[in-house]
Amino acid sequence: MSDPNDETPAGYASPPCLMHEVDPAYSGLANTADPSQKADVQRWRKAERDRLVKARLAAPLEQRKAWGATIAERLADAIGDPAGLTVSAYWPFRGEPDLRGLLKQVIAGGGRAALPVVVAKATPLIFRTWEPRAPLERGVWNIPIPAEGAEEVTPDVVISPVIGFDPDCYRLGYGGGFFDRTLAALPQRPRVFGVGFTLAAIPTIYPQAHDIPMDCVVTEEAVVHPRET
Numbered sequence: 278m279s280d281p282n283d284e285t286p287a288g289y290a291s292p293p294c295l296m297h298e299v300d301p302a303y304s305g306l307a308n309t310a311d312p313s314q315k316a317d318v319q320r321w322r323k324a325e326r327d328r329l330v331k332a333r334l335a336a337p338l339e340q341r342k343a344w345g346a347t348i349a350e351r352l353a354d355a356i357g358d359p360a361g362l363t364v365s366a367y368w369p370f371r372g373e374p375d376l377r378g379l380l381k382q383v384i385a386g387g388g389r390a391a392l393p394v395v396v397a398k399a400t401p402l403i404f405r406t407w408e409p410r411a412p413l414e415r416g417v418w419n420i421p422i423p424a425e426g427a428e429e430v431t432p433d434v435v436i437s438p439v440i441g442f443d444p445d446c447y448r449l450g451y452g453g454g455f456f457d458r459t460l461a462a463l464p465q466r467p468r469v470f471g472v473g474f475t476l477a478a479i480p481t482i483y484p485q486a487h488d489i490p491m492d493c494v495v496t497e498e499a500v501v502h503p504r505e506t
């Protein structure tokens with residue numbers, strides 16, 4: 278008979294984890310001088326991205342819609358009065374929460390909505406204003422972007438979709454390094470809200486020297502702030 282106090286797992290409850298492949302000498306922030314450690318982290322991140330995107334898409338569409346609506350409400354509360362603010366979100370992709378309704382609310386409340394645009398690999402994102410029915414073009418990965426001619430703006434609030442996030446509010450994204458480069462390059466740091474589902478919470482993303490934590494991460498269950506150290 279099984280002992281209810283026995284915490285030994287009976288089998289794998291989740292897909293195999295590659296955490297053991299990260300160098301055991303890893304201890305917090307990266308030693309960027311060690312290329313093998315960097316390669317290990319990149320390999321681990323790639324596998325973790327694949328796992329988390331699959332887990333996200335495995336949640337039923339109706340469930341994701343309901344979670345997205347809750348996230349949008351929490352974000353609206355957290356942003357407060359949008360009058361005069363430029364708020365950037367994103368065009369939803371691969372099961373990300375759909376926050377286009379929130380962008381419409383921002384516009385109705387006297388703010389401006391913006392979407393990110395990839396200009397080139399390994400360069401910061403730029404932001405262009407967006408409103409419903411504005412002309413769109415296809416950007417990288419065919420993600421729609423406001424067509425050339427839309428005003429380029431600097432956001433006061435950046436809403437950033439996560440594939441994964443950790444208790445210090447570090448973000449695991451699609452692997453282009455775009456958000457970190459963008460935050461590093463902006464003249465003034467905007468308020469940065471990560472958004473994702475609870476299933477995207479992981480113990481660590483193995484933060485590297487270039488990773489910049491977000492102010493908080495909004496999920497369907499909570500607003501997560503970086504833990505106190």
Ligand SMILES: Nc1nc2c(c(=O)[nH]1)N(C=O)[C@@H](CNc1ccc(C(=O)N[C@@H](CCC(=O)O)C(=O)O)cc1)CN2
Nearest residue numbers: 367368369370393395417420438450451452453455456
């Ligand atoms: N909906 C949405 N729009 C968004 C983002 C997002 O996360 N979600 N982005 C958030 O930043 C930007 C696009 N991010 C991208 C990130 C990586 C690659 C890319 O080409 N990745 C390589 C893999 C890189 C690697 O693993 O070394 C590839 O797929 O070949 C493209 C776009 C802007 N728009």
Ligand SMILES: Nc1ncnc2c1ncn2[C@@H]1O[C@H](COP(=O)(O)OP(=O)(O)OP(=O)(O)O)[C@@H](O)[C@H]1O
Nearest residue numbers: 322448449450451452453454455456457458461487
């Ligand atoms: N500010 C930066 N300066 C130089 N290189 C950077 C910077 N930010 C990120 N990179 C590089 O970009 C690559 C991808 O970074 P990372 O794994 O953090 O991507 P990501 O945050 O998951 O992707 P994204 O932000 O596009 O969704 C790494 O090789 C990293 O060294």
